[in-house]
Amino acid sequence: MGRKPIALRRPRGAAEILSAAVVALALTVLALRAASTMVDALEDLWPFLLVLVLLAGAIGAWRIVRSVRGRRRDEVRLAVLRIMLAELDAMDNRQFEYALRDLLIRDGWVARRVGGGGDQAADVIGDHPTRGRIVVQAKHTRVGGKVGASVMYGVKGTAGPVHRADHAVVVTNGSFTRDAMAWGDLHRVHWVDRDRLLRWAESGAAVHEFLGLSAKLCRARFWRAV
Known part of the structure; x- marks a missing residue:
C-alpha cells in the first residue's frame, strides 16, 4: 500500500x-x-x-x-539584372523558374517561386501595385523545343479561378506551336518565346511593357470575358 x-x-x-x-x-x-x-x-x-x-x-x-x-x-x-540566353539554356527547370522570378522582381513585381508538385500551372507568381497579379508557367526545354496548345489550356483553367491572377504568361527558352500562339492570343494567355525572352532577360525590357500588360482589371470580369 x-x-x-x-x-x-x-x-x-x-x-x-x-x-x-x-x-x-x-x-x-x-x-x-x-x-x-x-x-x-x-x-x-x-x-x-x-x-x-x-x-x-x-x-x-x-x-x-x-x-x-x-x-x-x-x-x-x-x-x-541581365541573363544571357546561353545561361538560361544551361539551367535546369528549378533554376529557370528562379531566374524568371528574379526578372519579375527587377521589373517591379513582388514575386515568388511556387513551382513544384501540385503547383496548378503556376511556377512563379508576382504582384504589382498597379498591374495586379501575374502567373507565370515556365517551360524550360532544349533549344528548338516547342510548347503546345495544351499548356495554354492548363494555364487558362487555373490562372483566374485558382490563383486570382490578372495576367497569365507562359515562358519558354524554346518556341511555341502556331496553335498555341493563336489560342493564347485569342484567350489572353500571353506567351514569351525565345525571341521575347532575349528582349526580357538580355536586353532588359520590362515584361509588362513588351507584353502590353495593362493595369489590373476586375479579375472575375476579365476571366469571364475571355
Missing part, C-alpha cells in the same frame, strides 16, 4: 506556536543570507555580465546590418 500523504495542521498550544515561529525565523534568515550571497556574487560578476550583454547586443546589431546590406546588394543586383 502507498504511504498516506502527510497532513499539515495548525500549531496548537504555546509551545508549538513558539517552535513554528522559530522555524519561520530561521528560514527567513537563511533566505536573507542566500539573497545577500547572490547580491555579493552579482557585484563581483557584474563586469563579466555587462560584457556578455554588450557582446550579445553587438552580435545582434551586426546581424541586422549584414541582413540590411545583403538586401541592398540583392536590390542593386536585381535592378541591373
